[in-house]
Amino acid sequence: MIGFLYFRAGLCYKPFMSKTVNIAKKTSNALCIKAGTARITKRKDYLETAASRRKWVTPAFIIQIDHLNDDKGLAKLGFTASKKVGNAVMRNKARRRLKEAAKGLFNQYGLAGQRYVLIARTAAIDYPFDSLQKDLQWALVKLAQGADLKPKVSKHDAKA
Numbered sequence: 336m337i338g339f340l341y342f343r344a345g346l347c348y349k350p351f352m353s354k355t356v357n358i359a360k361k362t363s364n365a366l367c368i369k370a371g372t373a374r375i376t377k378r379k380d381y382l383e384t385a386a387s388r389r390k391w392v393t394p395a396f397i398i399q400i401d402h403l404n405d406d407k408g409l410a411k412l413g414f415t416a417s418k419k420v421g422n423a424v425m426r427n428k429a430r431r432r433l434k435e436a437a438k439g440l441f442n443q444y445g446l447a448g449q450r451y452v453l454i455a456r457t458a459a460i461d462y463p464f465d466s467l468q469k470d471l472q473w474a475l476v477k478l479a480q481g482a483d484l485k486p487k488v489s490k491h492d493a494k495a
């Protein structure tokens with residue numbers, strides 16, 4: 336029986352089989368995001384990422400970024416949805432859509448040594464998937480360029 340693969344702590348597991356396969360060696364269409372990424376599992380990591388104050392806001396999600404201070408050079412990903420998004424079914428759907436959009440894009444646009452948190456918004460549930468991917472790609476490129484670090488010009492300063 337051919338099982339599907341899923342991502343868990345750096346390994347791809349095949350259900351109904353006892354053998355584990357290292358992600359770096361597996362090149363099939365596995366559901367693993369990429370070999371150089373890991374998941375954020377601790378609340379402390381989510382809070383540290385939020386404290387960095389680096390973010391990019393889109394209609395469907397908010398992406399936060401923080402630099403990791405470890406020597407592994409892996410990118411870490413976290414996905415969350417608050418109760419504002421809806422009930423548990425809607426929150427899970429929004430998170431699953433963000434995870435699916437992130438799979439293809441973090442291989443190309445994600446930076447090693449960074450921690451990313453994607454926060455689902457209510458629009459993520461019904462947002463067109465291709466637009467979701469385009470927004471995520473745009474946000475990753477802009478965060479890599481440091482566009483969120485540019486000083487904001489207030490209306491008061493612009494008049495002077």
